Amino acid sequence: MAFISRGFKGRRSSAADSSRLPPGQYLATGFPVLSAGPTPHTPLEKWSFTITGEVDQDRTWTWAEFQALPAEDITADIHCVTKWSKLGTRWTGVPVSALLEGVESAADYVTAFSDGGYTTNLPLEDLVDGKAWVAFRYDGQPLDPEHGGPARLLVPHLYLWKSAKWVRGLRLTLDDRPGFWESNGYNMYGDPWREQRYWGD
């Protein structure tokens, strides 16, 4: 199992190291729960993950098949657009690159879709090369439903609304289509280091 350490650039100093805090963010104590709707409770036997859209053919994994994929441990700083950040969070997840292996597509963008109807859009290149995972464990435990379990997208280099909770698949698209928040004022890309919170940032 590979160990990927992200966010530990330079010295491993105190968690309050301000160089790890993007502009306008503060350090959260605990792990705030944000939700745009009721928490889905999809039983694992009914859960699946699908790659669809602009692909040669859809790929789908059951929970058991998904669990059999090679997973990685990840340590990452996460940044929510509501201004809290949490440093050194520990996850286990399947790299998105592994899910896209062998997929033939001309797509440049992805819409992640979730139980409950949530969607978010990202450039495909932001999901590959060790930058994104479908995470199913947090801090050594199965991911709690309130934090997106059984599985959520984890894209720590973008604001956390891009890390869709309860993710059930990725729809590959040729153009960049705004998701739930991106349709209503939030930034299409969402880089916390450039403080891309809203349209026009």
Add this chain to the structure above:
Amino acid sequence: MKQSDLKLDGNAIAGVLGEIFAVEMTVAEGTCAGCGNVAPMGAVDVYVNAPGIVVRCSACTQVLMTIVRGRDRTWLDLSGVRRLELRS
């Protein structure tokens, strides 16, 4: 009558819009565009621990409206509300 006399720009309804959106909204009845449920706005389900405010139909959980407050503006999406009945 010239066409230009029939079609005005939105400034012409500034007064009407001001009146409409200044009323007490919690008693306004909203019709869900998804399931057709009619309920006073005071009885909808609201999620505020999120990047914006999400208002959902208490019958079918579909999103009725979202309200996102940016630095210098507010985005209001009403696409999940088919109709609002306002009491004057």
